[in-house]
Amino acid sequence: MIGAIADDFTGATDVAVAMRRRGLRTVLYFGLPPQGTEPPEHDVVVIALKTRTIPKADAVARTLRALRWLRAHGAAQQVYFKYCSTFDSTRDGNIGPVLDALADAMEVPLVAMTPSSPEHGRTQYNGYLFVGDVLLGESHMRHHPLTPMTDSYLPRLLEAQSAYRAGVVTLDQVRGHVVEQRLAELREHGVRYAFVDALDDSDLEVSGRALAGARLVAGAAGLAGGLAAAHARTGGGEPPAPAPSGVAAVLAGSCSARTLEQVAAMIEAGRPAYRLDALTDRDPVSLARGALAWYDHLPPGSGAPLIYSSLEPAALRRVQQILGTERSATILEHALGDIARGLVERGVTRVISAGGETSGAIVSALGVPGGMIGAEAARGVPWIHTPDGLSLLLKSGNFGEPDLLVEASR
Numbered sequence: 001m002i003g004a005i006a007d008d009f010t011g012a013t014d015v016a017v018a019m020r021r022r023g024l025r026t027v028l029y030f031g032l033p034p035q036g037t038e039p040p041e042h043d044v045v046v047i048a049l050k051t052r053t054i055p056k057a058d059a060v061a062r063t064l065r066a067l068r069w070l071r072a073h074g075a076a077q078q079v080y081f082k083y084c085s086t087f088d089s090t091r092d093g094n095i096g097p098v099l100d101a102l103a104d105a106m107e108v109p110l111v112a113m114t115p116s117s118p119e120h121g122r123t124q125y126n127g128y129l130f131v132g133d134v135l136l137g138e139s140h141m142r143h144h145p146l147t148p149m150t151d152s153y154l155p156r157l158l159e160a161q162s163a164y165r166a167g168v169v170t171l172d173q174v175r176g177h178v179v180e181q182r183l184a185e186l187r188e189h190g191v192r193y194a195f196v197d198a199l200d201d202s203d204l205e206v207s208g209r210a211l212a213g214a215r216l217v218a219g220a221a222g223l224a225g226g227l228a229a230a231h232a233r234t235g236g237g238e239p240p241a242p243a244p245s246g247v248a249a250v251l252a253g254s255c256s257a258r259t260l261e262q263v264a265a266m267i268e269a270g271r272p273a274y275r276l277d278a279l280t281d282r283d284p285v286s287l288a289r290g291a292l293a294w295y296d297h298l299p300p301g302s303g304a305p306l307i308y309s310s311l312e313p314a315a316l317r318r319v320q321q322i323l324g325t326e327r328s329a330t331i332l333e334h335a336l337g338d339i340a341r342g343l344v345e346r347g348v349t350r351v352i353s354a355g356g357e358t359s360g361a362i363v364s365a366l367g368v369p370g371g372m373i374g375a376e377a378a379r380g381v382p383w384i385h386t387p388d389g390l391s392l393l394l395k396s397g398n399f400g401e402p403d404l405l406v407e408a409s410r
Contacts, residue, residue, distance in 0.1 A: 003070030012048030096161025241374035246349030254355030254397030304409035337365030
């Protein structure tokens with residue numbers, strides 16, 4: 001059994017669907033499952049945490065609690081720590097401390113990983129991470145409001161956070177099918193973390209086969225798919241899933257370039273749109289009340305509405321300078337969570353969320369324990385069907401085509 005621990009909610013859905021595509025029975029929980037929970041018959045259990053940007057000690061503690069739960073429920077023969085495909089983690093970030101804690105707890109001498117996810121335009125070459133055809137540190141991620149990425153060399157990024165050394169398995173070594181030999185060499189030289197190059201899915205499948213017996217692996221959903229391919233007992237094939245239905249609403253908090261495009265597409269399509277302004281009203285309860293009052297007065301047949309706090313980089317910097325990065329994020333996340341709860345109380349059954357932190361806030365506010373992974377609205381963005389009849393689409397900020405929010409909310 002495979003147990004996956006994700007550092008945010010959208011990342012958890014991404015890794016869950018990567019496993020499901022290969023025919024593995026996948027269960028997803030938001031947060032640590034309630035006491036007494038016994039997962040249904042499964043091949044993979046994914047636990048979605050919200051640890052990407054919280055204090056390091058808290059991130060480590062929550063991750064280790066998830067590991068203990070997976071061990072207690074027989075889902076820790078292989079553990080996969082899922083982080084973002086843009087390695088969202090500054091020099092003070094949580095990826096290193098969490099990996100150090102997991103490797104120590106599991107007594108693993110070397111952990112192989114890669115953030116490469118070619119289907120999302122993320123690739124690793126010679127240890128450098130690319131977003132599309134540009135280096136990570138030169139991409140839009142250098143403007144990320146919480147985890148601005150200004151370096152592209154993965155070993156250097158991780159060593160700044162970890163107590164251990166990091167190395168690289170090059171593309172030539174992957175395509176020469178000597179991944180295991182290279183990992184043994186790195187281990188002999190005292191390296192604990194190995195970033196494995198990958199430019200396409202076939203590279204990830206090679207690495208997945210080489211790592212099928214590893215007790216701890218880390219990375220984005222790309223390598224998770226490679227591992228799933230190695231573990232799949234059948235030729236794959238996704239199980240059937242119900243189609244989402246009912247009243248829809250879109251909540252967007254991400255300020256990523258792609259989400260800004262998707263927000264613009266919603267507005268251009270004529271959908272009703274309401275922007276949350278934390279400078280005008282700094283009380284999240286009041287912000288939510290205003291948005292819900294606006295929703296209550298929408299004319300019938302106006303289409304699925306958009307409620308958003310997404311801002312262009314210059315406007316975002318102004319808000320952060322006035323309110324502070326953490327305070328502004330907290331205000332808006334709390335407001336979006338309250339809005340989601342209010343919308344569901346008003347009969348919304350399809351909630352579409354843009355942004356990892358936003359999705360975490362919404363799921364927490366709704367008290368959703370988990371659900372069944374359904375069909376994908378975009379690669380890595382599956383519908384999640386909960387036991388109480390809600391359908392959630394939790395979109396990572398950078399994922400999906402420009403028309404995703406429009407199409408998913410029809």
